[in-house]
Amino acid sequence: MTWFRFFRRQRSDSELQQEIRAYVEAETEENIARGMAPEEARRRANIKFGNPQSIREKLWRQNTVAAIDHLWRDLAYAARTLKRTPGFAAIAILVMALGIGANVALFTVVRHVLLNPLPFSNPNQLIALDETSGHDKKDSVAGGDFYDWQSASHGFQQMAIWRFSGYNISGDRNELPEFLPAMTCSWNLFSTLGVQPALGRLFVDADDTDKAGVTVVLSWSLFKRRFNADPSIIGKTIRLNTFPYTVIGVLPQSFSFPDPKVQLWVPYYKGTPSIILHSHYSHNGHVIARLKPDYSASQAVQEVQAIQRGIYTRFSGTGPVSSEVVSQPLIDDVVGDTKAPLYLLMAAVSCLLLIACLNLSNLLVARAVARRKEMAVRSALGGSRVHLICQQITECVLICISGGILGVGLAHLAVRWLTKYWLNLPRAEAIHIDATVLFFALGVTAFAGAVSGILPALLFTDANVSTALQDSPRTAGSSSSKASLRKGLMTVEFGITVVLLICAGLLFKSFLQLGSVDPGCATRNVLTMRYFLRGQTYSKPDQVISFQEQLLERVRHLPGVTAAGLTNVVPGDGPYGEMTFTIPEHPPQPPEKHDSALFRTADPGYFQAMQIPLVAGRFFISTERLGNSSFVIINQRLAHEFFPNEDPLGKHLAVSWRSPSAEKLEIVGIVGDTRHRLNEPVQSMMWFPILSGAPGVTAETALVVRSTTDPAPLSIPIQKSIAAIDPDLPVSNVLTMQELLGRSMASSSFETSLLGAFATLSLLLASVGLFGVLSYLVAQRTSEIGIRIALGAQREQVLRLILTDGLRPALVGLALGLCISAAVTRKLQSQLYGTHPLDPAVFGLVAIALLLVAAAACTFPAWRASRLDPIKALRME
Incomplete structure (x- = not known):
């Protein structure tokens, strides 16, 4: 009541x-x-x-209610106090808004990406299973292994497999053809995850068999975009790779696993080539399993591990069979490599907030010197120390609340920007500011207010009344204990800033190293695009070759085209896949050992078009087509690794590339090394003739076109040339080589830029804090400086005195930060490329930059102090 x-x-x-x-x-x-x-x-x-x-x-x-009444009076008093100093209030609120806003924005991302459970039924029961051969690198799961696990294991309620794919959709109502990223999955994937359809139904056991009719489930985005959200599409057919597929259901809008770009799903049996469906050697699937309630993850995985070892014992002598099974929670598999950068950025914004709090605290300490008499008078009039402390903290909390409100607004804008421009950020579609984030913002605001305000409040409410009332501005401002406190706070600020700058510098240098990597081919004035020759129209080798040759003939005669070629994947666009091989001229290897290399396809003009140098032998020739295509080209890495002291030319590789049985291919050429990813070392590669026309391995094609100028304008004429041959064939990934390579580094670039921005902002806050505190100290010491000058001190001496006072905390903070950085940066090793965690150049540049910024922040107050008129200064007393 x-x-x-x-x-x-x-x-x-x-x-x-x-x-x-x-x-x-x-x-x-x-x-x-x-x-x-x-x-x-x-x-x-x-x-x-x-x-x-x-x-x-x-x-x-x-x-x-006394507590509320006192709080209201304290708030009113704080508001009046801040109103009298609008400049100080504006700067303090902006500083806290930046610190709080950055923390709220990053916490929003971390919460929805890393901390929130997946939007599935009982997500803690879901784990991802992968294979490995005993090394750190994980491998995809072979279809044959999955089916053996599924039938023989008992620790899981359900186990499902999926793999990425893609389909050409052609329109029956004058719609444009389109390539759709897709996924093939076992019928029980959705029931394993606990997903219900928005419309229609999902796959059942009968859909995922060899004799079943072809069915498809649409994503909500495709259903809305291409079919205008018309429910009557359920039960109708759409043409995928020229074949009719029956639409049986639509997934809910919230479902975006494993990638929001996936537009449709087909059953695993219908979407996976029969040659690899039950193979123990073709590793291209991803397995998800749901634990039984009475089984632990370790028990269930150990059971699967025992099954895999049996598979390895039976089949390792005939192909690359994995020997080990590794598992992780499904959330970790979805998040992937994003966890470390996100936690690093969260640590950076936490440091930024701490710097902002120290900055505000330092400003309040400097400002409180001038209010010592006010505190003494209030104490003499009966104000208790607790009440005075509460008033001081209330003023700081009011600053932080204002900064927090502004910070939440900035965080909202930052979250929208992050989700739009942070490429490959998992679960980006679910990121938003919710009630939990607002409570976090409230907590951060309260923490910032307490941290910033408690120290000034404690220090300046314990003053002896008579001493404080007798203090002059000169003695109040020059208190050695208070000056030491201010310098100590600045030291901590600069120490934290050094750590942030060094981490950002290391990542930036790593990014520069990555950008300077030579992919081994031409990158300027090269255009790439992909297309997929699938369906009945391209079911025979001569049909595939006919299209390829017609297209090359048309493209090479377009104005501005210097050269054109075909491959399955261009340098820098990923590993694509490996194939095992043997060398007939070499002694047989142990059954468990299998040599492998990345495989590529190429036409006779591809290497010249991409300016990949010929080291020895020759390129493919136009007569090496169809049945006369038992030839292979290798890169220097493969030659050095498997033919270290011999000439590979004329020798053979036995590879199962067109059929299950191994085929002997003659090595006719050796070309320069190209990188499949810029941040990974060169791997062994082998190229097969794309004009063999084998539909299973030559249908996925990347067209590369080199011109003398910007190749982007060529994209439309090339797509028209493709449409002239096959109007129902869509193209995708129309990119220049520079765009393609830039996209592969986009995430690393974005993360580095964010950390660099936070570090720069921290340096700016520290330098502004140093400038503000030093200016305030100079103002408080005006009389002292005037006396020094009146007694004969040279202006250069005064300048040196003030600079020394200002630079000392910066130097101590620099030394402290360098020591901490030497320990912290070792944790960044996995994030760096071609850069040592203790890189002397980065450490040196950060030290020089910080000293220059600190010197610049100190110069103006020091110069102003040295130009004081002693008569005016003494009159101020």
């Missing part, structure tokens, strides 16, 4: 005043009725009632 009465104090007071007036009026009327004059009657009525103000005050106190 007290709380209720507290918020009705004004109303209760108004009602009391009405009652008092009514009583006085009634008593006055009675006195008049007794024969008194009106004035005398009112006077007697007031005397009889007593003091109305005292009664009102008593009721007001009864209806007051």
Whole structure:
């Protein structure tokens, strides 16, 4: 009831005043009725009632909650104090807004990417299974291994497999053809995850068999974009790779596993080539399993591990069979390599917030010097120390609340920007500011207010009253203990800033190293695009070759085209896949050992088009096509690794590249090394003739075109050339080589830029803090400096004195930061490429940059102090 009465104090007071007036009026009327004059009657009525103000005050106190009343007065006092110094208030609020906003934005991303459970039923029961051969590198799961695990294991409720794919969709109603990223999955993937359809139904066991009709499930985005969200599409057919597929269902809008770009799903049996469906050697699947309630993850995985070892024992002599099984929670598999950069950035913004708090605390310490007399007077008038501390902290909390409100607004904009421009950020579609994030913002704001305000409040509310009242501005400003405190805070600020700058510098140098890597081919004026020759139209080798040759003939005659070629994947676009091989001319290897290399396809003009140098032998020739295509080209890495002291030309590789049985291919050429990824070392590669026309291995094609100028304008004429041959064939990934390589480094570039921005902002805050504190100290020491100059001190000496005072905390902070960085940067080893964690150049440049910024921040206050007029300075006393 007290709380209720507290918020009705004004109303209760108004009602009391009405009652008092009514009583006085009634008593006055009675006195008049007794024969008194009106004035005398009112006077007697007031005397009889007593003091109305005292009664009102008593009721007001009864209806007051002391804690809330004190807080309200403290807030009003803090607001008036900040209003008198708008410049200080604006700077302090902006500093805290930047620190709080950065933390709220990064926490929003971390929460929805790393901390929130996956939007599936009982997500803690879901694990991802992968294979490995005993080394650190994980491998995909072979289809044959999966089916053996599924039938023989008992620790899982369900186990499902999926793999990425893609389909050409052609329109029956004049829609443009389109290539759609897709996924093939076992029928029980959705039930394993616990997903229900938005429309229709999902796959059942009967859909995922060899004899079943072809069915497809659409993503919500495709359903809405291409089919105008028309429910009647359920049960109808759409043409994928020229074949009719029956649409049986639509997934909910919230479903985006494993990638929001996936547009449709087909059953595993129908979307996977039969040659690899039950193979123990073709590793291209990803397995998800749901644990049984009475099984632990370790028990279930050990059971699968035992099954895999049996598979390895039976099949290792005939192909690359994995020997080990590794597992991880599905959330870790979804997040992938994003976890480390996100935690690194979260640590960076935490440091930024701490720097902002130290900056505000330092400014408050410097500002509190001038308020020592005010605190002493308030204490002398009866103010308790606890009350004075609460007032000081309230002022700081008010700054932080204002900064927090502004920071949440900045965080909202930052989150939208991050989700838009941070490529390959997992679960980006689910990131938003919610109630939990707002509570986090409230907590961060309270923490910042307490950290920033407690130290100044404790230091400047314990002053001896008589001493404080006798202090002059000179003695108050030059207190050695308070000056040491301010310098100590600045030292910590600069130390944290050094750590951030060095981490950002190492990542930036790593990014530069990555950008300077030579992919081994032409990158300027090269255009690439992909297409997929699938369906009945391209089911025979001569159909595939006919299209390829017609296209090359048309493209090479386009104006501006210097050269054109075909391959399955261009340098820098990923590993694509490996094939095992043997060398017939070499002694047989142990059954468990299998040599492998990345495989590529190429036409006779590809190497010249990409300017990949010929080291020995020759390129493919136009007659090496169809049945006359038992030839292979290798790179220097493969030659050095497998033919270290011999000439590979004329020798053979036995590879199962067109059929399950191994085929002997003659090595006719050796070309320069190219990189499949810029941040990974060169691997052994082998190229097969793309004009062999084998549909299974030559249908996925990348067209490369080199010109003398910017090749981007060629994209439209080339797509028209493709449409002239096959109007239903779409193209995808139309990119220049520079765009393609830039996209592969986009995530690394973005993360480095973010950390660099936070580090730069930290340096700016530290330098502004140093400038502000030093300027304030100079102002407080005006009389002292005037006396020094009057007594004969040279202006150069004064300049040196102030610079020394300002640079000392920066130098100590630099030394402290360098020591901490030497330990911290070792944790960055996995994030660096071609850069040592203790790189002397980065450490040296950061040290020089920080000293220059600190010197610049100190120069103006020092110069102003050295130019003081001693007469004016002494008059200020």
